[in-house]
Amino acid sequence: MKLEKSKLLENKTIQISGSKSISNRLLILENLFNNIKIGNLSNSQDTQLLKKALEENTEVVDIHHAGTAMRFLTSYYSIQEGKTTILTGSKRMKERPIKNLVTALQNLGVEIEYLENEGFPPLKIEGRKITETKVDVPANISSQFITSLLLIAGKLQNGLEINLVGEITSRSYIEMTLNILTKFGIKNSFIGNTIKVEATNHQLSTINYEVESDWSSASYFYSFAALGRETIHLKSFYKKSTQGDSAIAEIYEKFFGIKTTFTEDEHKLTLQPIENFQFPEKIMLDMNNCPDIAQTLCVTAAALKIPFEISGLGTLRVKETDRLLALHNELKKLGTETEFTDLTITSISFNEPDDNISIKTYQDHRMAMAFAPFCLIKELNIEEEDVVEKSYPMFWEDLKLILTENS
Ligand SMILES: O=C(O)C1=C[C@@H](OP(=O)(O)O)[C@@H](O)[C@H](O)C1
């Protein structure tokens, strides 16, 4: 996608589709408990793939790049008694770890076989009735393993007690899952490192669940507002969100002077630049709780030439691509040199951007969307633009509503 140097139009409103994370949890629960009417379901490819897999119920399921779908379905198929499922995905999915989840399910009595490499998809899953009640799960690689078990926990004969071992990563996503279980009437507790979910054999009453729009998608508009210094409105969001990425509002107010106000009746956010805002000398931030907005922030900071040191990023290396390496490579083209470890990325220097910038996206939707706001500074090309489909298929269309190609 060739993006000309553009200006941000004033006071435009963007309607963002439902949260991918919430939608994917609801689809699994809907299938297990059948008591929900979902509104504003995510239009992301990941959600569509999960929906299709659940509807078609075939023997071989290819989930492409959808990490949550891969992880959530692993537990889901584990309790489909008497059914054998082969669960596979894209080339990258076969490099994304799943061992901690598979071992937990094996310890609960499920038969799961690795069909290619030990610890990675594809998997052959023999569905079973799980009667065991306790399991240990290392919590430092991906919170999706824990959510996956939590989503089936209420359906197990005796409920489930999960002991989280080690440091807990992406904790906000575990809390989101528990919050949704509570809304469903599935009793749970999270004390210290132990999560307990009660068996839910009784009939649950039907609920209407209106999915809040996706805060990870909203993050790109915070970046546009920070660079373009015009007001943008976003719908449909709630004041108290269950999405950890809603931290973007506080982060962008503190570091980039973008104030968020909320209009209750319209579920609308207004992102308004604070006049004469004094940018910080350095941004130091732990983003372990909101890893999906780390790329957004790094590009905004790079574009504004604000030094940054972002930590808590261990999971970035095993997402759609190695996001730390991808950021390091592509920020260079914007003139920003960085260094990174397994957990951090730090800016070293800011120079002039390249003449002809062409950003590689490494099959990662967030690389494409995070770099797009740089068009407010200089024209650039975003390679393989279709990657945005994974979470935000309308992204390029929506940009047309807020940009004028006019330097
Ligand atoms: O549970 C979820 O919906 C997600 C959890 C996070 O993954 P990790 O726990 O692997 O960091 C996040 O990055 C992903 O986009 C969605």
Ligand SMILES: C=C(OP(=O)(O)O)C(=O)O
């Ligand atoms: C990491 C992501 O997704 P997943 O792990 O579900 O593939 C993401 O959307 O940024």
